Amino acid sequence: MSSGRLTNFLIPLLxxxxxxIVGSIVMVISGYDPIAGYSALLYGAFGDSYYIGETIxxxxxxxxxxxAVAFAFRTGLFNIGVEGQLIVxxxxxxxxxxxxxxxxxxxxxxxxxxxxxxxALWALIPGFLKARFKVHEVIVTIMMNYIALHATNxxxxxxxxxxxxxxxxxHESASLRSEFLQSITDYSTLHYGIIIALLAAVIMWFLLExxxxxxxxxxVGFNQHASHYAGMNVSNNIVLAMVISGAFAGVxxxxxxxxxxxxxxxxxxxxxxGFDGIAxxxxxxxxxxxxxxxxxxxxxxxxxxLEMPSSAGVPTELVDIVIALIIFFVASSYLIRLLLTRVKxxxx
Amino acid sequence: MEYVIEMLNIRKVFGNFVANDNITLQxxxxxxxxxxxxxxxxxxxxxxxxxxxxxxxxxxxxVKGQTVKISNPNVANDLGIGMVHQHFMxxxxxxxxxxxxxxxxxxxxxxxxxxxxxxxxxxxxERYGLAVDPTAKIADISVGMQQRVEILKTLYRGADILxxxxxxxxLTPQEIQELIQIMKxxxxxxxxxxxxxxxLKEIMEVCDRVTVIRRGxxxxxxxxxxxxxxxxxxxxxxxxxxxxxxxxxxxxxKDVLEIKDxxxxxxxxxxxxxxxxLTVRAGEIVxxxxxxxxxxxxxxxxxxxxxxxxxxxxxxxxxEILNLPPRKxxxxxxxxxxxxxxxxxxxxxxxxxxxxxxxxxxxxPYSKNGILNFKNIYDKARQLIKEFDVRTPDEYTxxxxxxxxxxxxxxxxxxxxxxxxxLIAAQPTRGLDVGxxxxxxxxxxxxxxxGKAVLLVSFELDEIMNVSDRIAVIYEGKIVAIVDxxxxxxxxxxxxxxxxxxxxxxxxx
Ligand SMILES: Nc1ncnc2c1ncn2[C@@H]1O[C@H](COP(=O)(O)OP(=O)(O)OP(=O)(O)O)[C@@H](O)[C@H]1O
Ligand SMILES: [Mg+2]
Numbered sequence: 015m016s017s018g019r020l021t022n023f024l025i026p027l028l029x030x031x032x033x034x035i036v037g038s039i040v041m042v043i044s045g046y047d048p049i050a051g052y053s054a055l056l057y058g059a060f061g062d063s064y065y066i067g068e069t070i071x072x073x074x075x076x077x078x079x080x081x082a083v084a085f086a087f088r089t090g091l092f093n094i095g096v097e098g099q100l101i102v103x104x105x106x107x108x109x110x111x112x113x114x115x116x117x118x119x120x121x122x123x124x125x126x127x128x129x130x131x132x133x134a135l136w137a138l139i140p141g142f143l144k145a146r147f148k149v150h151e152v153i154v155t156i157m158m159n160y161i162a163l164h165a166t167n168x169x170x171x172x173x174x175x176x177x178x179x180x181x182x183x184x185h186e187s188a189s190l191r192s193e194f195l196q197s198i199t200d201y202s203t204l205h206y207g208i209i210i211a212l213l214a215a216v217i218m219w220f221l222l223e224x225x226x227x228x229x230x231x232x233x234v235g236f237n238q239h240a241s242h243y244a245g246m247n248v249s250n251n252i253v254l255a256m257v258i259s260g261a262f263a264g265v266x267x268x269x270x271x272x273x274x275x276x277x278x279x280x281x282x283x284x285x286x287x288g289f290d291g292i293a294x295x296x297x298x299x300x301x302x303x304x305x306x307x308x309x310x311x312x313x314x315x316x317x318x319x320l321e322m323p324s325s326a327g328v329p330t331e332l333v334d335i336v337i338a339l340i341i342f343f344v345a346s347s348y349l350i351r352l353l354l355t356r357v358k359x360x361x362x
Numbered sequence: 363m364e365y366v367i368e369m370l371n372i373r374k375v376f377g378n379f380v381a382n383d384n385i386t387l388q389x390x391x392x393x394x395x396x397x398x399x400x401x402x403x404x405x406x407x408x409x410x411x412x413x414x415x416x417x418x419x420x421x422x423x424x425v426k427g428q429t430v431k432i433s434n435p436n437v438a439n440d441l442g443i444g445m446v447h448q449h450f451m452x453x454x455x456x457x458x459x460x461x462x463x464x465x466x467x468x469x470x471x472x473x474x475x476x477x478x479x480x481x482x483x484x485x486x487x488e489r490y491g492l493a494v495d496p497t498a499k500i501a502d503i504s505v506g507m508q509q510r511v512e513i514l515k516t517l518y519r520g521a522d523i524l525x526x527x528x529x530x531x532x533l534t535p536q537e538i539q540e541l542i543q544i545m546k547x548x549x550x551x552x553x554x555x556x557x558x559x560x561x562l563k564e565i566m567e568v569c570d571r572v573t574v575i576r577r578g579x580x581x582x583x584x585x586x587x588x589x590x591x592x593x594x595x596x597x598x599x600x601x602x603x604x605x606x607x608x609x610x611x612x613x614x615x616k617d618v619l620e621i622k623d624x625x626x627x628x629x630x631x632x633x634x635x636x637x638x639x640l641t642v643r644a645g646e647i648v649x650x651x652x653x654x655x656x657x658x659x660x661x662x663x664x665x666x667x668x669x670x671x672x673x674x675x676x677x678x679x680x681x682e683i684l685n686l687p688p689r690k691x692x693x694x695x696x697x698x699x700x701x702x703x704x705x706x707x708x709x710x711x712x713x714x715x716x717x718x719x720x721x722x723x724x725x726x727p728y729s730k731n732g733i734l735n736f737k738n739i740y741d742k743a744r745q746l747i748k749e750f751d752v753r754t755p756d757e758y759t760x761x762x763x764x765x766x767x768x769x770x771x772x773x774x775x776x777x778x779x780x781x782x783x784x785l786i787a788a789q790p791t792r793g794l795d796v797g798x799x800x801x802x803x804x805x806x807x808x809x810x811x812x813g814k815a816v817l818l819v820s821f822e823l824d825e826i827m828n829v830s831d832r833i834a835v836i837y838e839g840k841i842v843a844i845v846d847x848x849x850x851x852x853x854x855x856x857x858x859x860x861x862x863x864x865x866x867x868x869x870x871x
Contacts, residue, residue: 226729229716236711243668243698243706244720245689 021354025347026297026304030311032350033340040335041328050326055333058321059314065321067199070208071274073313075100077211078266079291080309081218082133082259084300088222089255090235095140095155096263097288098162099133101281103264105166106132107271108278109174111184121187126210126268133264134257136162141256145249151256159284167280180279190273205273212306214262219302221258231255263288297344315340366391366426366523366554367412367443373420374407376763379755381407384421385580387556387573389523394545394555396565396572396586398598400795401767402753404578405558406448409525412556413445414438425523444516445525448558448766448793449704450508452500459483459496462515486517490547506537513544524548525556528766530564531793534654534821542568560767560795562591574598599797607803610811612831615644617680618815619665619784624674626660626839634660636839637674642784647806647816649830649847651823653859657839658819659701662788665817666698667691668706678784692721697782699774699790701819703766707773710762714754715743717761718776742779750775751801766793771802778805785809788819803829823852837861 038048059069079096086093093099107129114121140154174181190205222228234241234251242248266287271278294312298304319333343350367389374382381404389395399405410416412423414432423430425441432438438445452461459480467474468482483496492510500508509529516524526545530538545555545568557569565572566586574581574597581597595603619642626635635657642648652658663669665676667688676684683691692698700706708717719728719739727738743757752771754764761769774790787806791799806829810816820826826833827847835843835858843858 224734226724226732226734229723229734233709233712233720237705237709239705240707240709240720243666243688243700245687245692247687 021351022299024354025350026299026308026344028350028354029297029343029347030340032343033336036339036343037336040339041332044332046328046332047326051322051328051336054321054325054328055315055318057318057325059318061321062200063198064200064202065317067195067202067204068317069310069313071202071204071313072317073309074205074207074211074273075266075269075287076290076294076309076312077306078214078262078269079287080294080298080305081214081302082262082266082288083291083295084298084302084305085218085222085262086255086259087295087300088235089231089251089259090238091141091144091252091255091259092152093137093140093155093256093259093263094152094292095137095158095162095260095288096266096291097284097286098155098159099136099260099263100267100270100285100288101159101162101166102136103129103133103267104271104278105169105174105267106264107188107268108181108184111188111272111276112174112182114188115185116187118187121185122190122272125184125188125272126265129264129268129271130261131264133260133262133267135260137256137260137263138253141253141260144256145252159288163281163284166278170278170280174278181277183277184272188272189276190269191276203274205269207269207273210265211269211309214265215302215306218262227254263291266291293341293344296347364390365424367556368424369408369412369421370424371421372408372411372418372423374404374411374416375419377755380578382411382418383578383580385575385578387580388583389554389556390571391554392549392552393570394549394557394568396569397556397558397575398560398562398565398572398594399575400577400598400753401560401771401793401798402577402765403575403598403795405575406527406765408575409445409527409556409558412438413443413525439519439521442520442522443525444519444521444523446509446512446516446527446529448527448531450512452508452511454499454501456500457496458494458498458500458503458511458514461500461511462496462518466519483514483518486514490517490544490551492544504537505532506534506540509533509537509541510544522552523554523556525558527558528560528793529557530559530561531766535823536653538564560793560799562594562796565594566591576600595796598795601797603796603800605796605800607800607807607828609807609829612646612810614646614831615813617641618644618678619817620675620677620680621665622675622677624661624664624676625672626657626664626669627672628660633672634839635664635671638836638840640834640841642815642817644783644815645810645813646831647810647818647829649818649820649826649833650836651820651826651833651855651859652836654821656836658836659788660839661836662698662701662786662817662819665691665786666696689721692780692782695783697777697780697785699770699777699785699787701788701792703769703773708761708769711760713758714747714752714761714764714772715740715757717772718743718746718757720776722780746772746775746779751798767795767798770794771798774802774805778809782814784815784817786817786819789821790818791820791822791825799825823855827852827855835859 041048041051058065060066082096083093107125110125110128136158140151140158143149143154144151170181171177190207192206195204230246230251234246234248238248290312294305294308297308315337322328322333323330365388369387371384371386372382373384385408397405411418414434414437462483463479468479469475480496487494494510494514529541569586571583571585573583576598621638621640624635624638628634650658664671667686670685678694683694722728727735729735740757747757750771753768791802806816818829830847833845833847834841
């Protein structure tokens with residue numbers, strides 16, 4: 015039991031370490047100093063209060079995207095559509111933020127709920143198609159990503175602006191921005207979203223592990239036949255699992271729309287946060303607490319990487335390769351598990 | 363060189379649990395060697411060690427006199443060891459040949475040479491009398507056929523030592539006879555076989571020697587010729603076992619289950635339950651006897667709401683339950699021990715505790731206001747584990763890690779504990795050891811004596827004859843005869859099941 019838990023902890027750690035090592039090799043081969051590179055990365059992520067603020071701000075949508083992927087995964091679904099659900103959530107949040115003027119204690123929750131609802135709705139379609147017609151959710155969610163991207167762009171141009179490329183700024187009453195958080199982090203873009211993300215992690219854990227609904231969702235995820243035999247409504251549970259996953263993704267979009275950017279602009283391509291969410295969930299073992307840690311790592315990599323070109327002269331492309339290597343080793347954690355059990359056997 | 367396989371003082375530990383405690387098994391060339399033991403005694407574990415799926419924590423394995431280390435199934439293959447698992451490992455959408463060559467495909471210019479493979483499979487199949495069609499899809503062939511594909515898979519890889527893990531548990535009596543012939547043909551061709559089975563009759567019929575293990579410890583190896591079923595049962599369980607369960611006369615009461623004119627079609631639209639009538643009263647056990655595929659599975663799935671019936675009526679305590687959702691039927695008082703415990707009975711990746719409340723998790727005391735009460739759930743699990751003698755390290759262990767028989771005991775405990783008015787038991791003792799079978803039969807009779815209605819479906823005529831108060835013979839989706847087990851022989855029953863009329867079967871009505 016305890017040895018299993020140790021392995022579960024060791025594997026992601028080793029994956030990161032391997033990524034770092036191979037990353038150094040790549041840097042050496044390309045003629046850069048890996049020590050300077052990694053110290054720049056580390057400094058850029060945690061070097062002073064400003065960087066810490068930026069890292070936390072960056073990990074906020076990662077947590078929520080990771081939770082969205084993990085929630086679906088734990089209930090037997092593969093939600094590749096987090097990216098699209100995030101985008102529509104972002105749009106909905108900004109829309110509510112711009113369109114209404116309300117007291118903050120109503121406006122802000124309303125905007126976040128709108129984002130959750132939009133993400134949920136976006137996920138409802140693949141969920142329904144899966145439950146009703148057994149259409150595989152991976153295909154539908156991928157398509158839904160494209161629809162989300164282009165539909166959102168069209169709405170931004172035609173409805174939220176006058177043929178412009180971005181919406182108006184949201185009203186202060188819908189904003190997650192915090193002067194207090196900014197002031198203690200040397201005026202970073204840190205906002206209250208992190209509290210919501212942490213809260214969402216607790217909600218996901220509680221929902222899945224402690225409630226009867228979570229029990230049903232997990233049961234359906236593992237074995238639909240036995241769940242049906244036990245009197246659960248399999249189709250409804252599939253749809254619900256997808257909808258809840260989408261709601262998390264939608265809230266991730268609200269973090270960008272109400273916190274980081276305070277508006278939404280036409281996107282040339284995907285934000286990538288939704289896709290990174292898959293890696294975050296994987297690295298975090300699809301568990302709420304693990305996801306917080308892995309989101310921290312991803313946030314730190316993303317933010318710290320910005321410092322690498324200027325301080326260590328490592329080009330951004332190489333930085334992306336190093337990050338990709340880490341993700342690669344995380345994804346192939348099966349290999350590491352294999353190696354680990356081998357080593358243990360020999361050690362005996 | 364006498365032994366082809368020697369497993370000497372094998373030890374295997376899971377966590378703190380000793381599954382194999384210095385077990386020794388020696389297999390002679392050309393013999394069929396039975397491995398006998400209770401559910402959870404460690405038989406599958408021992409064989410998985412031999413097949414390289416588990417690494418032993420102690421002991422020595424010798425193959426043809428050479429000490430070997432079998433680090434994975436490929437090594438086992440290379441040593442000529444093949445295994446037919448308790449649960450098959452076939453790809454449903456592949457053909458027989460594709461499944462057999464999977465992992466060792468013959469190629470021609472880098473392309474799989476399927477024609478040659480088919481030819482080889484056909485030859486092997488003919489040589490051992492397996493009668494397998496190499497081009498059939500797995501999904502389309504019977505369980506018995508699938509098992510032969512598993513056998514062919516090992517032969518194709520050149521195995522001369524075959525391990526069969528409970529091959530007969532999933533077979534009908536006819537298929538068992540055929541398998542026995544196949545095994546005899548295999549040893550004639552110089553193969554050696556280790557056979558795991560709980561059916562003492564089979565051991566007496568085909569095996570040369572038998573090794574008995576009990577709770578992970580080796581008890582000893584006997585010549586089958588020098589022993590008898592009673593001695594074997596006593597050796598494996600550690601006490602006297604009664605094959606015939608004592609029961610008093612039934613005192614049936616009111617009708618609990620009334621089925622009238624029931625019609626059920628299968629997925630392909632074929633009528634499989636054909637205007638069937640059946641009544642089960644409180645305080646009696648009705649056994650359904652029939653050859654597999656005569657509508658018994660669909661009958662049960664229709665009663666329990668797992669599939670929709672076309673027409674007819676199913677009443678429970680006078681209330682119509684036809685085509686209600688499964689939960690409504692469960693709540694109305696139906697308990698169901700399903701035929702396929704892995705598919706329907708358990709969520710294998712859930713701990714035993716969570717499996718115990720699979721139908722009741724939303725009720726008090728297991729939850730309140732939508733929040734689970736794990737203390738009550740696991741208290742109940744502990745209680746049932748004790749009451750039903752489920753051998754498991756603890757109630758937090760995943761159902762997957764339990765031996766087949768112990769999974770079944772957990773399901774039976776769960777269903778009986780819900781105290782249903784009607785208990786449906788489909789193959790309740792499949793894969794169980796003789797001690798456990800005796801225990802389950804006692805429980806079924808106990809339910810009856812408490813005034814419950816029990817509907818038993820089984821392919822084991824022994825079981826039907828032993829436990830039922832009335833036997834309903836099902837043939838082509840209809841109940842064709844209702845007989846009293848005291849007034850009929852197994853032969854007569856067999857004829858009825860084959861569709862002959864009562865007069866021809868020699869039964870006066
Ligand atoms: N991977 C595992 N982890 C933990 N315990 C295990 C594992 N595999 C088996 N066990 C335990 O070891 C014991 C022996 O299991 P095994 O499957 O060998 O029994 P068996 O003799 O084949 O029983 P059956 O006749 O019911 O199939 C059981 O109590 C089981 O719970
Ligand atoms: Mg077994």
